[in-house]
Amino acid sequence: MAYIHVDRAVKFFPREDGTEMLVLDGVSFDSKAYGITCLLGPSGCGKSTLLNVISGLERLDRGRVEIISNHRDTGARPPKLGYVFQDPRLLSWKRVEDNLIFALKGMKVPPSEWQERVHKYLDLVGLLEFRKQYPLYLSGGMRQRIGLARGLVVQPEVLLMDEPYSKLDQLTARKLREDTLSICALLKQTTLLVTHDVEEAAYMGDRIVVMSARPARVVDIFDNPFSALERNLDDVHFIEFKKKVLQTVLNLVKEEV
Ligand SMILES: Nc1ncnc2c1ncn2[C@@H]1O[C@H](COP(=O)(O)OP(=O)(O)OP(=O)(O)O)[C@@H](O)[C@H]1O
Ligand SMILES: [Mg+2]
Structure with a gap:
């Protein structure tokens, strides 16, 4: 069992002019253990930054990110992570x-x-x-x-995937999503998948964490009513669920303009 615990994560990056830009604004969520959690947010909101914090490449200014895992005998060993990027x-x-x-x-x-x-x-x-x-x-x-x-x-205790399908053509991406979903379900692989695609999040995510535009905040968290192997893009109930997630994203865009 392993999951990611993100607690009030705050991250600034320095700007050219010496001021600081707030990227993560108190982000909190727990990922699913054994399942796929999708981080859904617009381009530039800080999704990759959060993955970099989880993998130890970046440090938070405040708050914490922890991988809770009962595979770890001591707290001293860094968690075992696997990575899948946009470009392999x-x-x-x-x-x-x-x-x-x-x-x-x-x-x-x-x-x-x-x-x-x-x-x-x-x-x-x-x-x-x-x-x-x-x-x-x-x-x-x-x-x-x-x-x-x-x-x-x-x-890995946690697999981190950063927009892994966004450079593939539609049909290849669709097949690879299906296969990734069944492989991760079979392996009970705890996974954090970053995307800005609502349908992908609704299809891949056992849990979907919706983030706002930068500075990123968690706006809503959905638990998928369908198990990984029951999801069918053409099913009316699945489409209803996808619409619910989409509506949250659209409301955000409305608030931002
Ligand atoms: N090392 C860095 N130094 C300064 N600014 C950075 C650094 N890394 C990222 N940023 C800035 O932080 C913000 C968030 O970047 P990030 O790459 O995390 O966004 P993202 O949500 O992954 O976007 P995308 O969907 O386009 O990949 C952006 O404005 C980016 O320019
Ligand atoms: Mg990114």
Whole structure:
């Protein structure tokens, strides 16, 4: 069991003119344990900044972010995180399997486990037969699948995904969302997925945290009434739920203009 606890997170960035810009304005939420939590907010509101805080790349000015996990024997060890980015950032000179092994080495996973892990996660994303291929010879969608396998192969306590489908064409993105949803459900993978797409959030999120434009505040939190495997984009009840989330986002836009 693992989840992210964000408590009154405040973050400023310095501006060129020496003043400070408020980016996160007291953001608080708990992510789902075992499920996908979507952070839904407009461009520039501070979603990636919050991921950077969770991964330790940025520090908060006030408040705290904690990963609560019963896989951790001591508080001293940093939490194990997996990352999937908008651009899969694969090493082009390494074969697919070596890209995954690179991540395993980084996490100090013993070499005796590498083959089994690589096999399991490439199989899950449906690309086992491409394990000896170089990323350059794969399609964009396939590369993003390898990115997902690389994020999962370290068996992270929390998987962080930052707009992972936004560079893919509509059909590829749709298929990859479906597959990510069932893989994460199967693995009971605690995941934080950043998006600015309402339909994606309603489809992927067991919990949806709606954020305002910068400075980001949490405006609403929805728990999805449908379990991961019951969600159907064309179902009238799902469409009703999506509309409810959309209405919250539209009300925000109205307040801001
Ligand atoms: N290291 C930094 N130094 C100064 N300002 C920064 C830094 N990183 C981000 N910002 C600013 O903080 C704000 C939030 O940026 P962030 O990248 O977190 O937004 P976002 O919600 O992820 O946007 P997008 O949806 O476009 O990816 C932006 O105005 C950005 O310019
Ligand atoms: Mg971003």
